[in-house]
Amino acid sequence: MRPIFSKWRNLVPLLLAAALAGCVAQPGKPAQPAAGGGKGTDFSEWPCLSYTLACGRTPNRKPVKQALAGPLGGDPARGKVFANERSKGNCVACHLIQGAEQPGSKGPDLSAYGTWDRSDAETYALVYDMRWRNPDTVMPTFGVNQILNDQELRDVVAFLQSSK
Amino acid sequence: MAGNHSFSLHALALISLFVMAAPGPAAGAGAVYREAYPRAAIDPSRGIGGAGDADFGATLQYWQDEKSLEQHKQWIGDPEHEWKLNWKFLDFDRTDDMHPGYLALEAGEKLFKLWAKREPAFRTCLGEGKTDLKGLAATYPKYDPKLKRIMTVEGRVEHCAQTALWETFKQGSPANNQISLYFKSLSAREPIRVDTGSAEIMQSYRRGEKLFHAKVGQFNFSCASCHTSSGLLGQRFRGQVPTTPFGDAAHFPTYRLALGDIESLQQRFMRCNLQARTKALPPGDPAYTDLEVFYTVLSNDYPVSVPSAR
Numbered sequence: 521m522r523p524i525f526s527k528w529r530n531l532v533p534l535l536l537a538a539a540l541a542g543c544v545a546q547p548g549k550p551a552q553p554a555a556g557g558g559k560g561t562d563f564s565e566w567p568c569l570s571y572t573l574a575c576g577r578t579p580n581r582k583p584v585k586q587a588l589a590g591p592l593g594g595d596p597a598r599g600k601v602f603a604n605e606r607s608k609g610n611c612v613a614c615h616l617i618q619g620a621e622q623p624g625s626k627g628p629d630l631s632a633y634g635t636w637d638r639s640d641a642e643t644y645a646l647v648y649d650m651r652w653r654n655p656d657t658v659m660p661t662f663g664v665n666q667i668l669n670d671q672e673l674r675d676v677v678a679f680l681q682s683s684k
Numbered sequence: 685m686a687g688n689h690s691f692s693l694h695a696l697a698l699i700s701l702f703v704m705a706a707p708g709p710a711a712g713a714g715a716v717y718r719e720a721y722p723r724a725a726i727d728p729s730r731g732i733g734g735a736g737d738a739d740f741g742a743t744l745q746y747w748q749d750e751k752s753l754e755q756h757k758q759w760i761g762d763p764e765h766e767w768k769l770n771w772k773f774l775d776f777d778r779t780d781d782m783h784p785g786y787l788a789l790e791a792g793e794k795l796f797k798l799w800a801k802r803e804p805a806f807r808t809c810l811g812e813g814k815t816d817l818k819g820l821a822a823t824y825p826k827y828d829p830k831l832k833r834i835m836t837v838e839g840r841v842e843h844c845a846q847t848a849l850w851e852t853f854k855q856g857s858p859a860n861n862q863i864s865l866y867f868k869s870l871s872a873r874e875p876i877r878v879d880t881g882s883a884e885i886m887q888s889y890r891r892g893e894k895l896f897h898a899k900v901g902q903f904n905f906s907c908a909s910c911h912t913s914s915g916l917l918g919q920r921f922r923g924q925v926p927t928t929p930f931g932d933a934a935h936f937p938t939y940r941l942a943l944g945d946i947e948s949l950q951q952r953f954m955r956c957n958l959q960a961r962t963k964a965l966p967p968g969d970p971a972y973t974d975l976e977v978f979y980t981v982l983s984n985d986y987p988v989s990v991p992s993a994r
Contacts, residue, residue, distance in 0.1 A: 562963055562964070563901055563902060563957075563958070563961050563962055563963045564963040566900065566901045566902045566961065566962060566963065567718065567898075567899070567900045567901065567962075568900050568901070568957070568962055568963035568965070569895050569898060569900055569957070569962070569965060569971045569972075569975070570963070570965055570969065570971055571970055571971050572970075573963065573965075575963050576971075577716055578716075579716045579717040579718060580717055580718055580719040580899055580904060581904075582717060606922075610922075612922065613921055613922040614916075614919075614921065622920075622922050622923045623920070623922075624916075624919060624920045624921050624922055625919045625920040626915075626916050626919040626920075626921065651904075655719075656721065656722050656914070658905070658909045658910075658915050658916060660902075660903040660904060660905070661902075661903070661904040665902045665903070665904060666902075667902060667903070667961075
């Protein structure tokens with residue numbers, strides 16, 4: 521057998537994987553991430569890099585220190601799910617949190633946040649928009665850009681406060 | 685009554701005039717509130733040299749040439765260190781396994797030769813008058829003084845298909861990606877040489893640098909948020925570790941296992957934008973072209989590394 525065959529033989533599993541991957545992702549047309557992104561949105565309501573489209577001139581939303589209205593009323597169990605879910609909070613991408621699989625390393629370890637003695641109001645305001653404390657943060661603008669809604673934010677705060 | 689009515693109409697008209705004149709958030713181009721990620725200093729004349737700086741992970745020493753890659757190959761598969769190799773071990777046939785990048789290359793060569801045989805002007809258009817295409821792609825993106833615009837490899841293939849073949853090989857289409865990949869492979873191992881002495885290229889580079897730092901999308905992320913050391917570069921980001929932007933343009937178009945197809949650099953920008961919940965632009969968009977110029981200047985002096993697979 522010619523040596524070339526022994527090299528190309530290794531391709532078979534790769535090609536199988538590629539063919540399978542090809543079924544879900546259409547080349548040239550990246551799949552729209554539906555979950556968490558709203559109803560089939562193409563995200564054109566947010567600022568973009570274009571020189572010609574309207575989103576190229578859409579302003580960023582300014583930093584907001586959002587006040588927490590009323591008692592927290594969050595569900596820590598639901599918050600734990602949101603914090604670990606990619607399409608929701610995805611806190612785990614950057615933070616070590618309780619229940620984390622493959623936690624990230626950029627943000628502080630939050631697995632004992634409940635012992636830090638931070639108020640619900642401060643925690644809520646920081647998850648809502650970290651920029652009022654640190655304008656150069658890489659933390660997404662969860663509240664101000666409606667990545668999480670008010671109840672989801674409260675649930676995440678409740679989860680953090682229950683992390684002891 | 686009639687008098688009152690007309691008075692209130694006047695008042696309404698006056699009020700609406702006032703409201704229109706009041707400065708809204710988007711009043712005037714200069715007044716739009718746009719955020720940018722803090723800039724790390726980049727000297728475009730240094731090419732990949734900037735990858736040695738701490739602001740960009742200081743990984744140059746591990747992947748800059750064959751010797752460095754060979755010395756650190758024990759990091760392949762090591763979750764702690766692998767990111768420092770900038771995935772450069774996946775170019776050509778450095779590992780024992782052949783990868784589908786070679787199949788994509790074969791397809792591109794077949795398609796190019798078919799069209800160049802039917803219509804020799806296709807070859808000379810790609811060669812800017814010459815028939816030998818060797819080494820040419822390493823000088824892209826470049827300013828074309830006749831067309832008065834910046835041309836990427838994919839843009840040139842699209843243009844030549846249109847003018848020489850009357851075919852539409854749109855940027856991002858399979859035909860364009862395959863021929864672009866073949867065209868780039870004819871410069872394989874040639875150092876990338878984007879002309880930083882060109883005023884038009886440098887204007888485009890500066891626009892691209894600005895886009896690299898612009899915070900966009902629902903997450904309010906910039907490219908720099910993930911690809912500088914003050915951001916996520918070198919940090920575990922769920923299952924991945926974001927790498928340096930230096931040297932990154934060298935291996936495109938690349939075969940992408942996750943997609944089961946070839947992907948151009950600008951299609952990668954599309955996926956980056958969508959992953960950060962930002963409106964994706966079509967391949968060939970002027971903003972993406974500026975970003976490609978910026979990225980390719982950051983790959984200057986690194987060899988064209990096609991075919992590759994990621």
